[in-house]
Amino acid sequence: MLNDFWKGLGGKLSERWLAALFSPACLFWLAGAAAWLRGVGWPTVQRLGWAGAAEQWTAGLTGLPVLVQGAAVVGLLLLLTLSGLLLQFFSQPLVRGLEGYWVLLPGPRRRLRERLGRHADADIAALRPLAARPADSLDADALAERGRLARRVRSVPFDPRRRMPTRFGNVLRASEDRVRAHYGLDPVVCWPRLWLLLPDAARTEVLASRRSVHLTAHLWACAVLCCVWSVWTLWAVPLSLAVAATAYRGFLLSAARLHADVVESCFDLYRQQLYGSLRHPLPENPLAEYRAGRRLTTYLSAGSRRPEPLFTDPSSSGAPSGGPPPC
Numbered sequence: 001m002l003n004d005f006w007k008g009l010g011g012k013l014s015e016r017w018l019a020a021l022f023s024p025a026c027l028f029w030l031a032g033a034a035a036w037l038r039g040v041g042w043p044t045v046q047r048l049g050w051a052g053a054a055e056q057w058t059a060g061l062t063g064l065p066v067l068v069q070g071a072a073v074v075g076l077l078l079l080l081t082l083s084g085l086l087l088q089f090f091s092q093p094l095v096r097g098l099e100g101y102w103v104l105l106p107g108p109r110r111r112l113r114e115r116l117g118r119h120a121d122a123d124i125a126a127l128r129p130l131a132a133r134p135a136d137s138l139d140a141d142a143l144a145e146r147g148r149l150a151r152r153v154r155s156v157p158f159d160p161r162r163r164m165p166t167r168f169g170n171v172l173r174a175s176e177d178r179v180r181a182h183y184g185l186d187p188v189v190c191w192p193r194l195w196l197l198l199p200d201a202a203r204t205e206v207l208a209s210r211r212s213v214h215l216t217a218h219l220w221a222c223a224v225l226c227c228v229w230s231v232w233t234l235w236a237v238p239l240s241l242a243v244a245a246t247a248y249r250g251f252l253l254s255a256a257r258l259h260a261d262v263v264e265s266c267f268d269l270y271r272q273q274l275y276g277s278l279r280h281p282l283p284e285n286p287l288a289e290y291r292a293g294r295r296l297t298t299y300l301s302a303g304s305r306r307p308e309p310l311f312t313d314p315s316s317s318g319a320p321s322g323g324p325p326p327c
Contacts, residue, residue, distance in 0.1 A: 024218040025083035031226040031236070039232030087218045094217050098252070099169035112165035120156040120163070120170075123149050155257070168248070168256050175260030179267045184293025187267070189301045190274060194266060197273045202266055209259035216252040220244050279311040 048056060087094075102109045127149040130142060138146065156170045157163050157177045164170045176187045198206070223244035229236040271293075275282050280296055283289035298304065 023080065023084050024215070024222040025087060026080055027219070028083065028222040028225055029080065031240070032229050035226075035229035035232040035236050038235065087221065090221075091214050091217065094221055095214065098166060098217055098220070098248075099172060100165040101169075102165070109165045113163050116156070116165065116167065116170065117160050117163050120153070121160075123152045123156075124158075127153055155253075168252055171253060171256040171260055175264055179264060182290075183267060183271060184290040184295075184297065185267065185271065185274075186297040186301070187263070189297050190267075190271075191263070193277075193300065194270060194274050197277055198266060198270055202270065205262050206259075206266065209255070209262045212255040213252070213259050216247055216255050220247040220252060223247055276312070279313075281309050281312050 044056065100109060100112070127146065130138065130146040130149065135143065155167065155174055157174045159177065162173055162177060164173050179185055179187045195203070195206075223240050226240035226243070227237050229240075272282060275292070275296065278296065278299070280292065280299075283292040292309075295304075295309070
C-alpha cells in the first residue's frame with residue numbers, strides 16, 4: 001500500500017515538475033539564476049570551472065539528510081507553483097491592462113489611441129483604391145499589399161470612438177464590433193448566455209484559444225518583470241524588453257486574432273440557439289436579423305414590457321405560441 005502511495009506521489013510530482021518547468025514563472029526564475037550567475041557567480045566559474053563551482057554551491061546540501069534534500073526539491077516546486085498561481089490570480093487584470101483599459105492614465109490612453117487611429121486611417125485610405133479594383137487587374141505586389149492592408153484594417157475598429165490604445169485591445173474590440181454590425185448582438189451582453197448553449201467541441205476551442213492568450217500574456221509579464229534582475233547585471237533590461245516585445249508582437253497578437261476568430265465563429269454558428277432558448281422568433285433575413293439582434297440585446301440588458309415579439313414555443317422551432325405549426 002505504501003509503495004503504491006509513494007509511486008503515485010512520485011508520478012504526480014513529476015507531472016507538476018513538467019508543468020512548472022514549461023511555465024512563464026519558471027522562465028522568470030531561470031532568468032534570475034542566469035543574471036546571478038553572470039553578475040555574482042561568474043568569477044567562481046572562471047576560478048574553479050563549472051564542475052568545481054557546482055560542487056561548491058551545493059556543498060551545503062550534500063551533507064543533509066535525504067528527507068531534507070527532498071524537502072528542498074519540493075520547496076522549489078512549491079515556489080514555481082505559487083508563482084504560477086500568482087500569475088493566474090492577476091491574469092484578468094493583466095489582460096485588461098494589455099487591452100488598454102487604463103482608467104488612471106487618461107492622458108497616455110488618449111494619445112496612444114489617437115496615434116494608432118492615425119495609422120489605421122492611413123491604412124483604410126490606402127486600401128480603398130486597391131479594394132475597388134478587380135483582383136485580376138492587380139499584379140502580385142499589389143495583391144500582397146491589399147492582403148496586408150486588409151488584415152491590418154480588420155484588426156482595428158472602424159469607428160474611431162471604439163478604438164483602443166493598444167493593438168491587442170483593437171484586435172478584440174474590432175471582433176466585437178463585427179459581431180454587432182453583422183447580427184445586431186452585443187457580444188459583451190450576449191456572450192455569457194451563448195456560452196451556456198455551446199456544444200463541448202466549441203467550448204473546447206474557445207477555452208484553448210483563451211488559454212493561449214493568457215499564456216502569452218503571462219510570458220510578456222514575466223519578461224517585463226525580469227528587469228528586476230538588473231541588480232546583478234544590466235544586460236537583464238535590454239534582454240527582458242526584447243523578449244517582451246517579441247512575446248507581444250509575435251505571439252500575443254496572433255493569439256488574440258485566433259481567439260477573436262473562434263468567438264466570432266461561435267456567433268456565426270450558434271446564435272440561433274440563443275434566440276430559441278430565449279423564445280424569440282428567428283429572423284427571416286439579414287436586415288430583420290440585425291434589428292432582432294438589437295432588440296434581443298436590449299431585452300437581455302434592460303428587460304422589456306412591450307407586447308412584441310411574441311414568444312415562440314420551444315418545441316415548434318420558432319413558431320409563435322398559439323400560431324399555426326411550422327410548415
